[in-house]
Amino acid sequence: MGEFNVHRVRFFNYVPSGIRCVAYNNQSNRLAVSRTDGTVEIYNLSANYFQEKFFPGHESRATEALCWAKGQRLFSAGLNGEIIEYDLQALNIKYAMDAFGGPIWSMAASPSGSQLLIGCEDGSVKLFQIIPDKIQFERNFDRQKSRILSLSWHPSGTHIAAGSIDYISVFDVKSGSAIHKMLVDRQYMNVSKRKCIIWGVAFLSDGTVISVDSAGKVQFWDSATGTLVKNHLIANADVQSIAVSDQEDSFVVGTAEGTIFHFQLVSVTSSSSEKQWVRTKPFQHHTHDVRTVAHSPTALISGGTDTHLVIRPLMEKVEVKNYDAALRKITFPHRRLISCSKKRQLLLFQFSHHLDLWRLGSTVATGKHGDTLPLSKDADHLLHLKTKGPENIICSCISPCGSWIAYSTASRFFLYRLNYEHDSISLQRVSKMPAFLRSALQILFSEDSTKLFVASNQGSLHVIRLLEGSFKHLHTFQPQSGTVESMCLLAVSPDGNWLAASGTSAGVHVYNVKRLKLHCTVPAYNFPVTALAIAPNTNNLVIAHSDQQIFEYSIPDKQYTEWSRTVQKQGFHHLWLQRDTPITHISFHPKRPMYILVHDAYMFCIIDKSLPLPNDKTLLYNPLPPTNESDVIRRRTAHAFKISKIYKPLLFMDLLDERTLVAVERPLDDIIAQLPPPIKKKKFGT
Amino acid sequence: MVEEESLRVVHCGGSELNFRRAVFSADSKYIFCVSGDFVKVYSTATEECVHILQGHRNLVTGIHLNPNNHLQLYSCSFDGTIKLWDYIDGILIKTFVVGHKLHALFTHAHAEDSVFVIINKETPDIFQLVSVKLPKSSSQEIEAEEISFVLDYVNQSPKCIAFGHEGEYVAAVRDFYLSVYFFKKKKTSRFILSSSRSKKHAKNNFTCIACHPKEDCIATGHKDGKIRLWRNFDDDKKYTYTCLHWHHDMVMDLAFSVTGSSLLSGGRESVLVEWRDATEKNKEFLPRLGATIEHISVSPAGDLFCTSHSDNKIIVIQRNLEASAVIQGLVKDSNIFTGLVIDPRTKALVLNGKPGHLQFYSLQSDKQLYNLDIVQQEYINDHGLIQIELTKAAFGCYGNWLATVEQRQEKETELELQMKLWTYNKKTQGFVLNTKISMPHEDHITALCFGNAEKSENPTLVTASKDGHFKVWILTDDSDIYKQAVGWTCDFVGSYHKYQATNCCFSEDGSLLAVSFEEIVTIWDSETWELKCTFCQRAGKIRNLCFGRLTCSKYLLGATENGILCCWNLLSCALEWSAKLNIRVMEPDPNSENVAAVSQSSVGSDLFVFKPSEPRPLYIQKNICREEVQWGVFVPRDVPESFTSEAYQWLNRSQFYFLTKSQSLLTFSTKSPEEKLTPTSKQLLAEESLPTTPFYFILGKHRQQQDEKLNKALEDELIQLPLTENIPAISELLHTPAHVLPSASYLCSMFVNSLLLSKETKSAEELPDDIDMEEEKESEDSDEENDFTEKVQDTDNTDLGEDIIHQLSKSEEKELRKFRKVDYSWITAL
Helix, strand or coil, rough: CCCCCCEEECCCCCCCCCCEEEEEEECCCEEEEEEECCEEEEECCCCCCCCEEEEEECCCCCEEEEEEEEECCCEECCCCCEEEEEEEECCCCEEEEEECCCCCCEECCCCCCEEEEEEEEEEEEEEEECCCCEEEEECCCCCCCCCCCCCEECCCCCEEEEEECCCEEEECCCCCCCCEEEEEEEECCCCCCCCCCEEEEEEECEEEEEEEEEEEEEEEEEEECCCCEEEEEECCCCCCEECCCCCEEEEEEECCCCCCEEEEEEECCCCCCCEEEEEEEEEEECCCEEEEEEECCCCCEEEEECCCCEECCCCCHHHHCCCCCEEEECCCCCCCCCEEECCCCCEEEHHHHHEEECCCCCCCCCCCCCCCCCCCCCEEEEEECCCCCCCEEEEEEECCCEEEEEEEEECCCHHHHHEECCEEEEEEEEECCCCCCCCCEEEEEECCCEEEEECCCCCCCCEEEEEECCCCCCCEEEECCCCCCCCCEEEEEECEEEEEECHHHHHEEECCCCCCCCCCCCCCCCEEEEEECCCCCCCCEEEEEECCCCEEEECEEEEHHHHHHHHHHCCCHHHHHCCCCCCCCCHEEEEEEEEEECCCCCCCCEEECCCCCCCCCCCCCCCCCCCCCHHHHHHHHHCCCCCEEECEEEEEEEEEECCEEEEEECHEEEEHHHHHCCCCCCCCHH | CCCCCEEEECCCCCCCCCCCCEEEECCCCEEEEEECEEEEEEECCCCCCCEEEEECCCEEEEEECCCCCCEEEEEEEEEEEEEEECCCCCCEEEHHHHHHHHHHHCCCCCCEEEEEEEEECCCCCEEEEEEEEEECCCCEEECCCCEEEEEEEEEHHHHHHHHHHHCCCEEEEECCCEEEEEECEEEEEEECCCCCCCCHCCCCEEEEEEEEECCEEEEEEEEEEEEEEEECCCCCCCCCEEEEEEECCCCEEECCCCCCEEEEEECCCCCEEEEECCCCCCEECCCCCCCCEEEEEEECCCCEEEEEEECCCCEEEEECCCCEEEEEECCCEEEEEEEECCCCCCCCEEECCCHHHHHHHHCCCEEEEEEEEEECCCCCCCCCCHHHCEEEEEEEEECCEEEEEEEEECCCCCCEEEEEEEEEEECEEEEEEEEEEEEECCEEEEEEEECCCCCCCCEEEEEEECCCCEEEEEEEEEECHHHHHCCEEEEEEEEEECCEEEECCCCCCCEEEEEEEEEEEEEEEEECEEEEEEEEEECCCCEEEECHHHCCEEEEEEEEECCCEEECCCCCCCCEEECCEEEEEEEEECCCCCCCEEEEECCEEEEEEEEECCEEEEEEEEECCCCCEEEEEECCCCCCCCCCCHHHHHHHCEEEEEECCCCCCEEEECCCCHCCCCCCCCCCCCHCCCCHHHHHHHHHHHHHHHHHHHHHHHHHHCCCCCCCCCCCHHHHHHCCCCCCCCHHHHHHHHHHHHHCCCCCCCCCCHHHHHHHHHHHHHHHHCCCCHHHHHHHHHHHHHCCHHHHHHHHHHHHHHHHHHHHHCHHHHHHHC
8 A cells, every 4th residue: 555644734714604504406316505605506315315515605504494396496585685596517506586575584385386485574575477588477475473483385386384473374375364363372391482483484284384483392273273282391492393295194303402293193002094293213413403404204303503414314214225225424525625835835725705725844854653753844825715796716726837826606706826936936916817717617627737727507518728927718618508517627647638527427538639539439438437536548538426436547548447347347335335435536656556545534545556446345434553473464455445544534635746646624622613602401401 | 825835936026017019998097017027007197006917827029909809908929828908907818829938919890700810830049920710609718729820030029010091901020021911812922122231231130110000101200210101012113211310220110190190100219209190200208217218009099099118117108198098017237236225214125227226116016116215317228338337235224324326437546435424305205415425435345234223313334345444434514603514524444464355244233343354354443443353264265245133143154265164153253153155145034043055066056044152054946047147135024924934934033035136036935925015005996086177167067968868768768677777867967066066955855856767666655755755845845935935845745656756857957057057167277
């Protein structure tokens, strides 16, 4: 496996933003997640929970509600009073429309998907008609006294329930008038609180309305009579969210104490048909408020202030007890936030509104295996580059030579030239960017830093030649006719001849940069690509997919390599296929062409193509080969996958040179330390 | 006749009341609990033992009401029989012989004439739940052979098995799994919790189970203090459970209320928790119950709960979580350091009770009289804590003084020692702390005795300690200007060559004190505290020391560790005799010269009774028990027995009780002591002394009216002699308060009329005479209420026929009923 000096970087103080809303789409088995900074992410639950797409956030666009309508259309609404529809193909915002009701607190799509309902700050409930490419205001419902915090449609679409402060209203959709007003008890543990906020309502087809409120109650109401049927006091703090399964036999609520509770409809006795709602299991996967929950047919999904997205499968609904039945906790984005300049040993960290450039420390000391070497020169914070405007950074890159930095927001593209003079550094912005370079989804510099490749959100790829202080647009690869799918991943061969680009679903396209034309397309695979890289010398394209499969494709031969075929024939080790974070980066050893270095958030692996593949009987994770055993045994037990789990959570790992690795870790404790303090609970919960 | 029977060792009460769940009668008036070989019936209102159901020949292991007749009780025992009792009269109705050792018993209304028992298969640890069909037969003893298997490999404790609502299923837990057997489908479902492999679930073991009476819901208790509520368990896949967690330690028992609206749980915290609606946030507590809750049961009427505790106590709790009655047996929780002491006042047996307490246990009524808190510190129930232990107790001056010693030793060198002297307060009828002496000695106190001479105004206490000293404590005036307070101070410190003092003992007249220093016995004059003489036999350390009594008071007895019993003559200061006997316990009888000694051998313990004057024993009983005898005591009899046989004469004046290492209290008797336990209050049944509650005024009145109507209806048909109770006039006369009644003269005729027999049954001649007499009296007496009496006279005069009399009484009754309609309930408020 070889020994490396490892730069163990822990100064990337990245904190993901908290999750505000999740919306589950049953048709496509996708999950939309919106964060407090306005970012919206799309997870593909069928593709091993891979984060397929994301829409960058915006400072003024705090999302309060998110919903799917008309099949695949995604809408969000927020405190700036706008309803936004997202373009899931082009990965940009289709349009934003002001609802003229002040900040929007809640939104719900009708069961048929043709209507959209929003609840506003001024107490109005507005109904919108969803028409192709647009939404159209239809009518206002009876205006309420205070803000509408939650909305739910009756599955038949005839009635809605709206949760406000201190009461729940039931509206008739046809007439738009409130037929019931159900007052909620303000008392909380015998202390009269000022207000009782209805954080969530759910309308069941039998007419039951379930409400969750700030007094820690889950209440069942009969909407026909407007009376309280049952009351469950479940928390000492707010219950903030509720989600009901499609079959209406179970629902889930999330509390500000970080607990989610599962309620199930169980029959009272096996002989009678009478059923009752019973609180069954509590799950404590969060440390902070659970702001939102969703109920997929097989899992409970929750997200909150502690930035984790937790997917808890329901064991009784899972048919086969495989690795899908395990708990998933997604914290970090499935894309690269760090780029590295190998030559100057620089790391560029991307935050939502700024970039940080660091120079790695160095050491003169040497030591044994496992030693921590003292730094002779500390890591150096060179640059703090703030963006202009309210938009979040989509992507960024530093050139391998370290003299160029490029980044992009949703509307502007920035390119900077860095000049190093001894210890000081100067930054110069390259002005007069061409009009077509407005927004980029991915930026990549060629190995010799003479070319810049930009994947724009129109599906086109721009190739730009970089000169001292200026640039020249060389070519634009237009997307295949008819598709508007954006390219999200780029890889360039070290010799600069080949460029590979991959979108969210279709195959990987390989372009010949010299001749500026499409060379070939790697056959499409069912699962999205998570990482791409082209090996030096051989120009083999290595592709990692979200189901943990790795393919090696020879670009010159336009076919899969022999090794890749062998791997496919034999199959990967079952434990390898069960890992739950995608491979986010692939790199190669400059001296050993047989090595492929891959990593995901919890492990780093060197694949040695010369060694036999492990079968299901061999041990996949062999921490360290026992030194006392003979070489024969060691050779016999050795297999192609050398896995190290020392560094985690691992956000980035690359080879600086043949003997040096850089690993960027982000310990979860550091993230939690930067979050607001959670609700204080006594040790025994009394 | 008595002498013919041989003397045998019998268990003497004090058996566990908390061995199994207690059972309530259907009307909640009685509570049943197993107690050794018997079943005891207590009244829930008065705490008195009403009946003892005896008949089993081994430990009773389960009791249950007969679901088809709630006036009958089933019990099962290790002797392999199921017995059916009429508990109201305490009569054994039937015995069903099963043949196996029965470990627990269950019944439910939906299994006609069969009961469920846990039996033991050949292998020792495998238990089966089987159903036994009880054949219908008129004979007293019936073989029940029809056994059908239900569940295998169950836990032997009945807490681990419960029957579901309407007997549709039975659920059993053991280790890490829950099995549910559905009777209709004949199918067993099994649910397994993740075992102790992973550290997080290390204590997931099931400990107890209860089934909801109305719904398909099973509650299980676990070792880590969690309670799981299982639902949907008829589906192997879709089953689900809810967790309730309050207990920090193992859940000992669970019970649902009768309606199922609340769940009760208890454990080592000694707190009864009521979970309302089975929700975590809605719970009520009944704390400070004193000891670990072992069992919880609920009365079928739903108005009472009861908890059985590890300190042999049953607490009856009302529905609003208020303890209403405590049934306390002999506490056998801790090690007995104090030995068996007799309280001279109450003749109660005094020994260690709850930690830090002294219990006064009445041998006659087999119940604890009261509990004296000696340590007076909060007892923290935690494993591994070193507690303060009550090590010595002694009574002096006819029970006026009590001396106690408590110690706590955390390390070898850190000994905390405290001696307390308590005086009997006649006003409060209890002991009050008088003097507290911290560190009375430098080392453990080995013996404590009062100089029990006649001079009770000047009591003396002697303590002997391992530090080589014995100290004499006397009662002196305390520093009080009124010279009324008294306290104890040290008067004399004696020692002998730095040997450890191991025993001390006063002679009967109090003139001599014997203190043993390891192998040497020293005799001191109690007036001057001079060393009179020493005895040394070089036969090992002295273990027991006592003076002879009455005619043998010149002898001093000493038993050594090397197995030698020595008897010294104090007049000649020489060894009178010695015998080779490995004596553990030596107790003199206070009422006679006899000394009882229990020796320990490899096979068991033997009892020797002898007089110090002669080395020949009066009575020998070999092998009184298998294990070591720890303590013994002679208890004076209230009424002397008259055994004429020479061998038993030593039992005439007193009875010898002894305590073995497993803490069973045994005695010698020719008959079972329980037979003699005639509860003085057997007649004190609860029903007659019903308190007048508001309900009584509502319901009682209503019922009376109903009864009256019934009686009236009956009256017309009555031909035979009516019982006095059935005559409404009389009962009304007796039940109406005196000061609201009309004058006696007015009532008199009515009263007499009501007593008269109807025409058919009595002679017509007698009748008019009687009435005439009454009338005369009446007219003499009643002046003020002329109108009434006149009316009576009028009607009487018109006709003397039978039907008129009937009419008469009716009209009178009407009048009385008028009175009855007046609400008298305000009277109770007076």
